[in-house]
Amino acid sequence: MTTADDHITIRPPSAWQRMMANGQLRMLVIFVPPAIVVFTIFVMLPMLQAGFFAPYKWSGYGPAPWAFNEDTGRDFGTWIGAQNFDRFSGHSAFQTAFKNTILVIAVSLIIQLPIALLLALMIYNNSRINTVFRLIFFLPYIMAEVATGLIFSFVLDGNYGLSKWISDLMGMEEAFFPLAEKPWAFYSILAVIVWKYFGFHMMIYIAGLQSISREMLEAASIDGAKTVQKAVYIQIPLLWPAITISIFYSVLGGLQVFDLVMPMTAGGPSNSSHTLVSYLYNFGFIRLNVGFGSAVGVFLFAVGVIFALVYRNTVQRGQ
Amino acid sequence: MPTFGWRQATRIIVLMLVTFAILFPLSATVLGGFKTQGDLTTNPFLFPRNWHLEFYHGILVDPDFWRYLWNSLFISFVTTLITVIVASMAAFTFSHMRFFGSEYIFGYLLMGLMFPFAAAIIPLFIKVRDFGLVDTPWGVIVPQVAFGLAFSTLLFRTFFDELPRELFEAARVDGCGYARFYLSFTLPLSTPIIATVATFIFVGSWNNYLLPLIMLNSSENITWPLGMLQFQGEYIVEWNKILAFVTLSLAPAIVFFLAAQKYIVAGLTGGAVKG
Numbered sequence: 001m002t003t004a005d006d007h008i009t010i011r012p013p014s015a016w017q018r019m020m021a022n023g024q025l026r027m028l029v030i031f032v033p034p035a036i037v038v039f040t041i042f043v044m045l046p047m048l049q050a051g052f053f054a055p056y057k058w059s060g061y062g063p064a065p066w067a068f069n070e071d072t073g074r075d076f077g078t079w080i081g082a083q084n085f086d087r088f089s090g091h092s093a094f095q096t097a098f099k100n101t102i103l104v105i106a107v108s109l110i111i112q113l114p115i116a117l118l119l120a121l122m123i124y125n126n127s128r129i130n131t132v133f134r135l136i137f138f139l140p141y142i143m144a145e146v147a148t149g150l151i152f153s154f155v156l157d158g159n160y161g162l163s164k165w166i167s168d169l170m171g172m173e174e175a176f177f178p179l180a181e182k183p184w185a186f187y188s189i190l191a192v193i194v195w196k197y198f199g200f201h202m203m204i205y206i207a208g209l210q211s212i213s214r215e216m217l218e219a220a221s222i223d224g225a226k227t228v229q230k231a232v233y234i235q236i237p238l239l240w241p242a243i244t245i246s247i248f249y250s251v252l253g254g255l256q257v258f259d260l261v262m263p264m265t266a267g268g269p270s271n272s273s274h275t276l277v278s279y280l281y282n283f284g285f286i287r288l289n290v291g292f293g294s295a296v297g298v299f300l301f302a303v304g305v306i307f308a309l310v311y312r313n314t315v316q317r318g319q
Numbered sequence: 320m321p322t323f324g325w326r327q328a329t330r331i332i333v334l335m336l337v338t339f340a341i342l343f344p345l346s347a348t349v350l351g352g353f354k355t356q357g358d359l360t361t362n363p364f365l366f367p368r369n370w371h372l373e374f375y376h377g378i379l380v381d382p383d384f385w386r387y388l389w390n391s392l393f394i395s396f397v398t399t400l401i402t403v404i405v406a407s408m409a410a411f412t413f414s415h416m417r418f419f420g421s422e423y424i425f426g427y428l429l430m431g432l433m434f435p436f437a438a439a440i441i442p443l444f445i446k447v448r449d450f451g452l453v454d455t456p457w458g459v460i461v462p463q464v465a466f467g468l469a470f471s472t473l474l475f476r477t478f479f480d481e482l483p484r485e486l487f488e489a490a491r492v493d494g495c496g497y498a499r500f501y502l503s504f505t506l507p508l509s510t511p512i513i514a515t516v517a518t519f520i521f522v523g524s525w526n527n528y529l530l531p532l533i534m535l536n537s538s539e540n541i542t543w544p545l546g547m548l549q550f551q552g553e554y555i556v557e558w559n560k561i562l563a564f565v566t567l568s569l570a571p572a573i574v575f576f577l578a579a580q581k582y583i584v585a586g587l588t589g590g591a592v593k594g
Binding site: 030032035043047133155208303 | 338341359363408431434437446465522528532543588
């Protein structure tokens with residue numbers, strides 16, 4: 001609607017002017033960039049670069065594998081296409097590492113999570129004695145992995161620890177070193193993983209159980225439900241969001257097991273106890289095979305991200 | 320009306336067994352530091368025949384031991400401080416401003432939550448090397464900050480979103496700018512979430528092994544997990560010394576972390592149950 005008075009209307013300030021006036025722009029320029037810049041340079045770029053480095057043979061010398069080295073008259077790295085992927089996928093140590101990593105995830109899901117759930121159901125009520133149990137069960141989680149690994153290298157040392165004790169009890173002639181025996185080395189690591197992380201999952205479940213309304217459980221009790229029935233028909237179904245989260249952590253954490261492996265076996269004996277990350281460290285980083293290590297990294301990244309995306313959009317949808 | 324039935328009995332037996340499984344290796348570690356090699360061989364788990372203090376003493380007077388702890392403390396403290404500042408500033412902006420693309424930028428940061436960190440360690444090493452930060456504390460601090468940002472920003476933002484809006488509007492009417500509001504209202508009101516994020520980042524940094532392993536190499540600069548493995552390498556079969564070292568380096572952290580347990584658990588569930 002136009003009238004004769006229109007020429008004296010005052011235009012409302014544009015969004016831009018409003019931002020300038022109340023200091024929003026200044027905040028935008030100062031508050032957000034540090035996070036974005038640091039995250040981009042040290043998280044996003046290295047992830048992308050793993051993809052760019054993967055088709056090269058490169059020792060890490062020089063700025064980039066595709067940069068020209070004036071001294072030698074050639075590039076710093078050599079393009080070898082998919083060879084790095086072929087090499088690791090055909091490498092028996094890699095196949096073992098991959099199998100071991102799957103085993104970690106399987107043990108976490110099949111053994112560790114049920115233990116954590118059972119214990120959570122036992123001690124979720126707030127009483128003084130339960131608080132003590134919670135504190136003790138949580139203890140392994142807050143200990144550094146490396147220290148945990150060292151402690152268990154002692155416990156499982158054939159000359160000193162539990163293993164000597166057992167082999168003495170059974171009257172065995174020779175000392176048994178589980179960490180130096182082929183199937184046992186990785187089984188030991190698996191056991192320590194359960195020992196170390198069940199408390200973490202238990203705490204997630206306890207928080208979930210405590211948020212379930214008491215009235216519902218009391219109503220069920222009045223209707224004659226037993227402890228087990230309450231757990232199966234009320235508590236565990238209502239705990240499903242917490243369980244999906246602990247499954248997520250188990251898989252993404254299981255993919256990255258490394259710290260425990262180094263002090264316990266360092267991947268041995270004869271590369272039988274590597275995980276994906278310890279394989280990457282040993283064959284990529286230590287030998288400075290940048291391209292090769294990056295290719296393994298791309299594989300690890302792909303497995304992790306595909307799992308995360310699929311999981312978020314199926315199991316965790318709507319949560 | 321709790322009757323002491325068989326179910327109650329099983330419950331207690333199970334809890335005691337788990338407690339035993341956890342405390343047994345730990346007590347063996349603490350006690351092992353008081354034993355001679357001979358005692359340790361014949362009696363690895365129980366009380367020492369004679370209590371020897373010299374192994375613990377030897378570590379307490381070892382300047383290397385204190386230097387490892389100091390390096391870890393410095394790296395963890397600075398990592399925590401920077402992460403809290405940078406993440407809370409970003410979260411504050413995301414919480415108070417809707418600008419073009421703001422949700423995309425926030426989503427971009429959150430992508431960090433699903434990356435397996437170890438996948439990029441080699442390019443990360445090259446990046447840190449190109450910045451000239453290898454074998455300096457900053458070579459560990461800056462990547463740690465970067466990898467902690469996704470989680471921290473998410474926790475801060477969830478908390479800031481629940482602070483009362485009226486407060487902000489009232490302050491604006493009185494002429495309080497964003498930066499002032501952030502410093503004198505948001506941060507003081509956010510001590511629980513700051514404690515949660517800070518504890519979480521601190522624990523992660525204190526226990527971190529892979530990143531310092533890649534970035535640090537001189538014995539001047541290494542953190543305690545690396546120092547501990549180096550010590551083990553030197554005294555490879557002298558388990559009593561190694562166990563004393565493990566005990567002494569774990570003890571302060573365990574005391575602190577158990578005291579801060581509330582915040583660790585809040586971090587586990589805050590980022591999780593709502594995510």
